[in-house]
Amino acid sequence: MKVVFIGSGNVATHMALAFKEAGHNLAQVFSRNLNHAQELAARVDAIAVDDIAQLDKLADVYVVSVSDSAISEVVQELNGIGGLILHTSGSTAISVLSGYNKYGVLYPLQTFSKSVNLTFKEVPLFVEAGDEASLILLKSLATGLSDKVYEANSEQRRTLHIGAVFVCNFVNQLYQLGAELLEANQLDFEMLRPLIMETARKVQHECPLRVQTGPAVRNDQVTIDSHMELLKTTPELSSIYQILSNSIKKTHQY
């Protein structure tokens, strides 16, 4: 199918690569920043455009993959388009597209960085559509991209997105804080990498509740106090240490 991408960020990049891989014809990549459009367009053999009036009106699918706050503005400019219009946002309701004839949502529950390759076939995709015909088309598109396609309404998708913020963005920030703590003491973040990998691996077949370890789950106040003492010069780490230790204790009913 002939596909137009609107957006050229991390999500757009990996989605466009997946569409290309699945054999679709990527006609255009639009971005207000022509350099960004060109960068992605070059990777998927598309034409880069930075003027929305230049969009091909005859594509089968338009993938709007821009920041959440820009979606509604971009969508208003897509007049005269007859193809299936999709957005890729977890926290934006499908209703933002309801002015169009055929529309839907294709939300990939994954963390994408332009510079990091991944196996798109394993990315869970959540679909929602404005009508039955669009849903059938969207599902067929999605199953061509990934082995994990689920239906989810806008409310479920927002919950999934918040869940993703906790298990990905906040987790990555804890990695970052761990890295900073080590570096401040002339220790290398490399030393934490096996632990990070194992922590993620453990919950692939277990639930996190059952595999928790460390001072808080043992209610080991001596160690917690010793850590808090060391963190007292860094109020941010100290607050995070306290709130998450309390959360673990609460979960494990101390």
Add this chain to the structure above:
Amino acid sequence: MKVVFIGSGNVATHMALAFKEAGHNLAQVFSRNLNHAQELAARVDAIAVDDIAQLDKLADVYVVSVSDSAISEVVQELNGIGGLILHTSGSTAISVLSGYNKYGVLYPLQTFSKSVNLTFKEVPLFVEAGDEASLILLKSLATGLSDKVYEANSEQRRTLHIGAVFVCNFVNQLYQLGAELLEANQLDFEMLRPLIMETARKVQHECPLRVQTGPAVRNDQVTIDSHMELLKTTPELSSIYQILSNSIKKTHQY
């Protein structure tokens, strides 16, 4: 070498299995709870004891792997022992063992659950010893167990332990909170597993700072507000959302 284990928890279990695997003779496993001692003893062909007076006085190595708060008490009961005495704690200084002749610390920087197997050869081990002869013996022991052996003093080890709490225990708690959030909305934690794995995988060759994604690093206040609105009925999630979003913004200088 003839090795005695004091303790039978998660760390003791995986350490004892690693010693066994490396060809050592595990003479005894001590625990105040005989069932626990027997459970581990059976896995490593050792004799289970629950009376510290029954400890074999002639072993080469004694591994004290009990909770941090119990170490100093247990250590006081090891009179008349001539072998190398080790503890395995991140946050306990080596000085707790200084009443003995040969002593050291063998700290594995990993998360261990009895029920979850792992490749011990990849576990970073941090060693510290009371004297040069003990250090040589300890290093030789450690390199038989793992390919990643580092020297670290008690202060560095405590920093590593706090780092581990951030990137492992707190991370696992975020997995748990994500799971609870999904389950409260009839969604399956399974949907988050590929994201969890990818988030850990991404930082194996990159630093976390460079691969952060999500609303906070984009300073996307519309999405953050929409998430906070949904979380307002769960004060704990709401506080964690706020503190970690602010931390991300601070790291990325918004």
